[in-house]
Amino acid sequence: MSQAIEDTTRPNGALARSLVGGLVTSLPVLVGGLLILNFAPTYYTFLALGAFVNLIVVVGLQVFMGNSNIANLGHSAFVGLGAYGVAILSTPLAMKKLSIPNAPFGFATLELDPVSSALLALLAVGILALVSGKVISRLSGVAATIVSLALLIIVHSVFLNWTDLFKGNQAFFGIPKVVGLPWMMAMSVVVIVLARLFKDSHWGLQLRASAQSPQAAAALGIDARRLRLVSWVLSALICGLAGILYAYFAGTISPKLFYFQMIFNTLAMLILGGMATVTGAVTGVIVLSVGLEFIRSIESGVTIAGIQLPQLLGLSGVALGVVIVLCMAFRPSGISGRYELDELLSRFFRRAK
Template identity: 40%
Template sequence: MAVMTMEQSTSRSILPAAFRTAGVDALAMIVAMVLAALAIYLFGNAAMQRVVTYAAIMLTAVLGLQIFSGNTGIVSFGHAAFVGLGAYATGILTMPAALQRTALRDLPQFLAGHEMSFFTALVVVLVLAMLVGLVTGIPLFRLSGSSASIATLALLIIVYTLLVAGREITRGSQPFYGVPREIGLWTAVGVAAMAIILARLFRETSFGLATRAAADDERGAAAVGVDHRVARLAAWVLGAVAAAAAGAMMAQFLGAFSPKDFYFDFGFTMLAMLIVGGMTSSLGAFAGVVVTVLVVEVVRRFEGGGVIFGLQMPVLFGLTQGVLAVAMILVIWRRPAGLFGDRELNLLRRPNAKMDPVKPATDVAPTRAAAGPISVDHLSRRYAGVVAVDDVTLSFEPDSITGIIGPNGAGKTTLLNMIAGDVMPSSGIVRIGAPVRQASAFRFARAGIARTFQNIRVFPRMTVLENVVVAARVVEPGLAAAEAAARRELARMGLERFADRPAASLAYGQRRRLEVARALALKPRFLLLDEPAAGMNAVETAELVSILAAVRSERRIGVILIEHDMRLVMNLCERIVVVDRGRVIADGAPAEVQNNPAVVAAYLGSRTARARQGNDVQ
């Protein structure tokens, strides 16, 4: 026990490897940005310095968009609104009082005469952005997917309309002028550096892992305790804060602006920059801004017309936006995930390196091991006129292995889904210590009900290690402890050497084992397995049986298993429940069930029916 305590205290004090990697990556990007800025500062002219300053401001805005869209997978059109709000708030707070009395004669008294420094105003703007992010985010994330994207577009339109309508505060559609132009190269670079750190580290936090998992598979994420709405709200608020910081700098960079400067064109430019570089990584945002700014600066030389290569060219208004659109289309065509895809630098990570051997911690037992049974009372589920589960009453004890078998379409998976909180019963109650009337998979997972799926639901764009850390973080005290626990489960399942590879690169049987490892990382009271041996060969199946038996013996957890491999079921299970047409027709020891006339009739009857259908077709 003393050794165990020492291990736990050590794991908590060590910075997680993911954070160390993220920190080094962020530092590398910051160094590259600072060196570029230093070169322009020493050898460039004022115009070149303004270009780099603008690029740093845009990088801050695009990183705000990446924090949200890159991690959640929801394309946001609304972050330009936060840039606009940040710009107007900064303009009002920093404008000289004497000029303010002339330019904003009808400004409400509580907003007038502050004349703050830029950094004081920036603090106020960031607090304001956090509040607005919370207010807009809470109703917004009752939606998902394209519905959420359309809602962000609605937010942009609402903010634009308010800026135009609020003439006493914003001067309406007329230029808002008189803002001190105090933003220099190094201020913009400094704020952009903070945004790089924020974006890169967020990806590895609990919220970042949760949003990425839900983006890959929302249902699978809920099964490991992820509340995707809370995680997405955190990403939305942080993204809004970064975008508002960019707006604060943009106000003092431009000196004069109007609502249209933060409307569709600006939102499109931000989105184009992110898509060109790669939406799902901070490296992609960084590269997208660099490439896009360079392209824009070159194109602007031609936009005004004149003699080019001996040809007289007309003035081409909108050429910059057109070239951005073409560049975005070309990148999507050739590299759909952007120039850098979902890859970060990962300077400390070696994808092909073998992980140090980790001895499975057989003395680590889940804290919920002594909890009571799962019970279902008169459980039914109807889909239109089809009854999938019909008035089922069962109880499952901890420290036991129960198999649920039955013909195809008997309702086994639907029953398991209700026990896992993934499907709401049409009637009846599931008890996991207390009655649960509202289905909620992530709450069931946090209460100690872990599961795998009939169709594998790993998170393909995340690494093998990250797949398990997402689950471990729900029950472990910190990310370092979660990482250590995840490595133990991977070692148990023989997957430790694949820890830093994308889960999508695993073979079918390995992904099955990864799903089991992820479920075990929750330290569950009950483990629900839906055809875990499907697609495995005989050797892999035997290994899985051995692992499950060992886990049950070590942790004293309950296992509920759906499986068509009768050899596996009879060798592993102590109790078998047979379901046919949504009803329980047998419940007992394997030997009893095998000789039960109702079970024999159900299986033989289904085979006979299939044979008759085949004869009819012939």
């Protein structure tokens, strides 16, 4: 115990601790990823890539929701913007002639390498996040949630209707497929560590304090608005990164991927795992990705003991909703509760000694 106190009073010790903590939290992800990389058939690799994208989105969501305790229902707008950003910037010119020949601002004749496209897309996400965050951080909890939804609808409607630039309802294809599982794993680890560092930083601590007791935090001179803005932008950038990675592995994107379905999935994952911790985000993604895949296999109609079941469209949606409702009623803190994985482990070993 004395060791712990000493550590938190020294800034470097605290930093090292949350760095190690973040790495410990990302261990299960790394191990799972390596197993799939080495042993699983291609079909599962593809599924795993999707799960990793969800993981990054959920961790991004946790950065805002977990620390500010305000529900965000608009984060897939940032995922979509990231994905469309790289799609517009990095798709080869020959493909662009087919898909967006009339793109404004000279985008039709522009082709950048994947890395600079990604950076520019992140810049676009950051600008949108800064503008929307200015509004959202001023509002009280409920109004902020509704405005986050409005943001989602605005962005989606622009994707659908600005056909010259975003190709509308049709799929945007031909994005260079440059990201595989190793890249995805590396980025997941980076993002998990980043989220953990933010949570343990003085910003994260102050933001969590102001979420628990706004008046007490304000009395201590904490500027909750500014902190909400910081976490909103960081959360949006992580979600944008998830979109970029998705576009680079799938090669084809369409607006409906980044709408309510993604919100439902990722929100259920975060709630099930527990939104207070980064460990919760990781746990939720692992459990629900496996669970949903199982349900989807039933949904499409399976044969059990010689009896062909009909297609059960909507089953996975019902399951997601039930997970959210039951979690909220019986265990609002989710599977992982208040502690991060490394905190649980160190408690366990201390008791064992």
